[in-house]
Amino acid sequence: MAKMSWAAGTQCVAKADHRKPKPEELSYHKGDVLTIVDHGTKKGYYKARHNSTGGEGLINSSNVREREALRVDPGLSFMPWFHGKISGPEAVCKLQPAEDGLFLVRESIRHPGDYVLCVSVSGDVIHYRVRYRDNKLAIDNTQYFYNLIDMIEFYSKNKGSIATILLKPKQKHGTKSAELELSKTGWLLDITKLKLGKNIGEGEFGAVHEGHYMGQRVAVKTIKCDVTAQAFLQETTVMTKLQHKNLVRLLGVILHKGLHIVTELMTKGNLVNFLRTRGRSVVHSVQLLRFALDVCEGMEYLESKKLIHRDLAARNVLVSDDSVAKVSDFGLTKVDSKESDNAKLPVKWTAPEALKKEKFSTKSDVWSYGVLLWEIFSYGRQPYPKMSLKEVKEKVEGGYRMQAPDDCPPGVYSLMRMCWEPEPRRRPAFHKLREKLEREMGKLSPGCREGIGTGSRC
Structure with missing residues (x-):
C-alpha cells in the first residue's frame, strides 16, 4: 500500500516511466528522483518537483517509492581505486590482465607523503609519481589538484600529460564505490545544477556556502581533504536514513573536486x-x-x-x-x-x-x-x-x-x-x-x- 503522508521535501524515485502526462501532471522516467512539494488536491496525488529538469506537476504516489537510505557499509569508499602502501611490482600484479586505461593509486614507498598513479597502457604499466606540495597534488607542473578524488576525476576526462585517459578503476579488495551506491539510491546530485553563492561559514573541515539547486535554496558543505571526505561518508550514510522536521535535511551529495554535502538552507544561522x-x-x-x-x-x-x-x-x-x-x-x-x-x-x-x-x-x-x-x-x-x-x-x-x-x-x-x-x-x-x-x-x-x-x- 502506498504511504499517504509524505512531508514536503521527501525524495522519491519513480518506479516506472510516465511519458504521457495529463494536464497538470509531471512527466518522468523510471529511476528519476522527484521531490514532494505539497499534497495534491486528489487523493493519492502529490505536487512534486523533478530533481533533474526542475519541472513541477502532480504525481500519483503509487508510481513512486521513497528514496532509500544508504546501508552503513565499512567497505564503501569514495576512493575504491586507492590501495594504500603497496610496492610497484604488487601494483603491476594487480593490474593484470592488462587492459588500456585500467588504473590504481598507491602510496609512494620511496617518497613518503607522495603518491603513485599506476596505469596500464599497451600491455605495460606506467608509474606516475604524484608530488604533494603546499597542500596540492601534481604529476607535472601544469595541473594542480586539491586531492586524489579531484585528480582522478580530471584524468578520467582528460589525457593531460599521461599516456591514456583513465578508463577503469582497479578496486581494492573489499571496497565498493560510494559514487555508484549514491547514484543507484538517488543521493548523487548533478554539479551542473548547483549555483554556489556566498560563504556563510567556515567549518573545521571546509567552507559552507549558500547556493541554489534546482530552484531550491541550499547550504553546501565543501570538504576538500579526501581522507576527511571518506570520514564524512559515515555522516552522509546516517543522514540518508533520517527524515524529521527537527533535523536538518540532507538533499544529496556531489562529487566534484572533493565532496559537497548539500542540505536545506537554514537562513537564520545557528x-x-x-x-x-x-x-x-x-x-x-x-x-x-x-x-x-x-x-x-x-x-x-x-x-x-x-x-x-x-x-x-x-x-x-x-x-x-x-x-x-x-x-x-x-x-x-x-x-x-x-x-x-x-x-x-x-x-x-x-x-x-x-x-x-x-x-x-x-x-x-x-x-x-x-x-x-x-x-x-x-x-x-x-x-x-x-x-x-x-x-x-x-x-x-x-x-x-x-x-x-x-x-x-x-x-x-x-x-x-x-x-x-x-x-x-x-x-x-x-x-x-x-x-x-x-x-x-x-x-x-x-x-x-x-x-x-x-x-x-x-
Missing part, C-alpha cells in the same frame, strides 16, 4: 548566534520553549533510531526561515559508541562518564541537552562562565551544577537538573523531557497546547 544577536527584547520565553521543544523532538527521533549525537550544543542547532530549530552536524553520530577522540570532546557539554570512561549513550546526549537548555534560557551565554575546562571537569565531578539563568522558569531549571543527574540511568529519556516541556508550554501559554505537535508556531 541557535547560539540567533539568541545572542536578538536578546530578551526580541525573543520571548514562549519562543525559547518552542526552540527547546524543537530540539527535544529531533533528539527523541534520534533516540528512537538508537543513534547518539555526541556533540549536541546550541552551535549545532540551526534556525530556519520560519524560526524552527533543527539539529545538525551528525559528524560524530555513531551507532557504536566505543570509538572516540577524547582530545576533541567539547568538555562543557559532555557528560562526566563520557569524559572519564568514554561511555557515550542517549543518556550522555541528555546531559548535553541540559547544557543546551541552559544556553537557550541564558540567550546564548557560554556555559560555566569564567571557568577553565580543567575547573569544569573537576567541579562537575565533585557535584557542582550551574545556577538557573536569569528569569528562567523554575520548571525548566528543574529539567536541566534532571539532565545533569550523575547516574546516567536516572536521567529522563527524550520522550519524557518532551512531555514535561509541553506541560511547561501549556503553563506559559495556554493557547499553545493545541498548537503543540501540529506544527503551528506559538
Whole structure:
C-alpha cells in the first residue's frame, strides 16, 4: 500500500516511466528522483518537483517509492581505486590482465607523503609519481589538484600529460564505490545544477556556502581533504536514513573536486548566534520553549533510531526561515559508541562518564541537552562562565551544577537538573523531557497546547 503522508521535501524515485502526462501532471522516467512539494488536491496525488529538469506537476504516489537510505557499509569508499602502501611490482600484479586505461593509486614507498598513479597502457604499466606540495597534488607542473578524488576525476576526462585517459578503476579488495551506491539510491546530485553563492561559514573541515539547486535554496558543505571526505561518508550514510522536521535535511551529495554535502538552507544561522544577536527584547520565553521543544523532538527521533549525537550544543542547532530549530552536524553520530577522540570532546557539554570512561549513550546526549537548555534560557551565554575546562571537569565531578539563568522558569531549571543527574540511568529519556516541556508550554501559554505537535508556531 502506498504511504499517504509524505512531508514536503521527501525524495522519491519513480518506479516506472510516465511519458504521457495529463494536464497538470509531471512527466518522468523510471529511476528519476522527484521531490514532494505539497499534497495534491486528489487523493493519492502529490505536487512534486523533478530533481533533474526542475519541472513541477502532480504525481500519483503509487508510481513512486521513497528514496532509500544508504546501508552503513565499512567497505564503501569514495576512493575504491586507492590501495594504500603497496610496492610497484604488487601494483603491476594487480593490474593484470592488462587492459588500456585500467588504473590504481598507491602510496609512494620511496617518497613518503607522495603518491603513485599506476596505469596500464599497451600491455605495460606506467608509474606516475604524484608530488604533494603546499597542500596540492601534481604529476607535472601544469595541473594542480586539491586531492586524489579531484585528480582522478580530471584524468578520467582528460589525457593531460599521461599516456591514456583513465578508463577503469582497479578496486581494492573489499571496497565498493560510494559514487555508484549514491547514484543507484538517488543521493548523487548533478554539479551542473548547483549555483554556489556566498560563504556563510567556515567549518573545521571546509567552507559552507549558500547556493541554489534546482530552484531550491541550499547550504553546501565543501570538504576538500579526501581522507576527511571518506570520514564524512559515515555522516552522509546516517543522514540518508533520517527524515524529521527537527533535523536538518540532507538533499544529496556531489562529487566534484572533493565532496559537497548539500542540505536545506537554514537562513537564520545557528541557535547560539540567533539568541545572542536578538536578546530578551526580541525573543520571548514562549519562543525559547518552542526552540527547546524543537530540539527535544529531533533528539527523541534520534533516540528512537538508537543513534547518539555526541556533540549536541546550541552551535549545532540551526534556525530556519520560519524560526524552527533543527539539529545538525551528525559528524560524530555513531551507532557504536566505543570509538572516540577524547582530545576533541567539547568538555562543557559532555557528560562526566563520557569524559572519564568514554561511555557515550542517549543518556550522555541528555546531559548535553541540559547544557543546551541552559544556553537557550541564558540567550546564548557560554556555559560555566569564567571557568577553565580543567575547573569544569573537576567541579562537575565533585557535584557542582550551574545556577538557573536569569528569569528562567523554575520548571525548566528543574529539567536541566534532571539532565545533569550523575547516574546516567536516572536521567529522563527524550520522550519524557518532551512531555514535561509541553506541560511547561501549556503553563506559559495556554493557547499553545493545541498548537503543540501540529506544527503551528506559538
